[in-house]
Amino acid sequence: MSATTTSPRISPVNPALATPTDLxxxxxxxxxxxxxxxLADVFALYVKTKNFHWHMSGPHFRDSHLLLDEHSDQIFAMTDELAERARKIGGxxxxSIGDIxxxxxxxxxDxxxxxxxxxxxxxxxxxxELTRSLRAAHAVCDEHQDVATTSLIENWIDETERRTWFLSEIAGPR
Incomplete structure (x- = not known):
């Protein structure tokens, strides 16, 4: 489903999991x-970043290994906030891994x-690509006046753009 589609693909929340919200x-x-x-993309990016961290080689091993460790920590930190935000609003x-x-x-x-x-x-x-997805999600949140989620997303966009910048500078000419 594209980020601009307005009809969600999820079913109603089980009443036992319902959370009061004004949305x-x-x-x-x-x-x-x-x-x-x-969240699925963030988990996928986390695992890929750790994979590359573990399998880094070459003359710049130490710097790249440490950078990817720092990036994976930052990416993993997003997971709980993303999941808990969905629950806070009643979603x-x-x-599971299969769900991811x-x-x-x-x-x-691989x-x-x-x-x-x-x-x-x-x-x-x-x-x-994650930045583009974050911007699309921001638009959906803005459309539904979810200021708190848009605020979180704005911070994640900044962090993701910073990671893109660092990685592209180190990777060299495209």
Whole structure:
């Protein structure tokens, strides 16, 4: 589903999980849908960043290894905030690795070996794609007057743009 589609693909929340909110039920569904997809992408990016961190090699190993560790910590920190935000407004979130796989838009990299420069360029591209998804989710939240989620997203956009900048500078010319 594209970020501009207004009809959510999720079912109503089980009454036992309902959370009071002044957002419309349509808004909750649309926002929770966006947050679920973002969370799946963030988990995928986290695992890929850790994968590349663990499998980094080459003359700039130490600097790249430490940078990717820092980035993975920052990315992982987003997960709880994304999931809890969906719950705070009365939505639900991901439930399993399979659920992540069904919702993620960022591609995995299962190659046995990836050149260090390719790793960094791929992560730069993935972070840039995440920024686009964050902007699309921001638009949905703004449409439904969810100021708190838009505020969180604005901070994540800034962090993601910073990661893109660092990674693209290190990866070199495109």
């Amino acid at each position: 419309s039920s349509e808004g909750v569904a649309a926002i929770a849908d966006q947050l679920r997809d973002l 639900t979130t991901l439930r 796989a069904r919702h993620q838009r960022l591609r995995d990299n 190659k046995e070996f990836v050149e260090p420069r390719t790793m960094l360029a791929e992560l730069a591209s993935d972070n840039q």
